[in-house]
Amino acid sequence: MDYIKYKTTLKASGDEYKKIVFWNRFVRNPVETILTWTPAAITIVLIVLGFLNTYLAVIYAACWAYPIYIFFFQFKSSVNYHLKNREASESAPCTITLMDSGILAEIPDYDKTLNYEWDSFTTIYKKFGYYMLFENSKMTVMLREADIPENQRNAASDFIKSHVDMNKCKVLF
Incomplete structure (x- = not known):
């Protein structure tokens, strides 16, 4: 995928x-x-x-x-x-795209596009129905599992694991 x-x-x-x-x-x-x-x-x-x-x-x-x-x-x-x-765009509807190069967050209501590279993450937790991706001690991205289409949830988990640098990033799920 x-x-x-x-x-x-x-x-x-x-x-x-x-x-x-x-x-x-x-x-x-x-x-x-x-x-x-x-x-x-x-x-x-x-x-x-x-x-x-x-x-x-x-x-x-x-x-x-x-x-x-x-x-x-x-x-x-x-x-x-x-x-x-907090910044209003954080709770606005957005489209998340997990890609080979990273995570793309598009927030059309605020004409905002954010790109997070896989190499920048140092720890990833799966807690409370979210994938929480950290850069050192700062939580950078929160991916709500319930919003991922049910038929893609396992693929999303595998996708995240396969794209982070496992030598640098601790994956805890």
């Missing part, structure tokens, strides 16, 4: 987007999660060991309030801000 062509949007939106961003920020890169929850875990150990007084209780409360703030308020706020202020 020389190419696979289908209609979709360039990036996820709504709850799908929130789920993917949460995974990308806290699961795929667990450093922030570890750094956020380590002080809270240490407080549990200190309480079990008997280190508890009024002064320490205030510090412990702060150690627990910080990760809760990060996960439930700051994260939601930043995702909602990005969804509201």
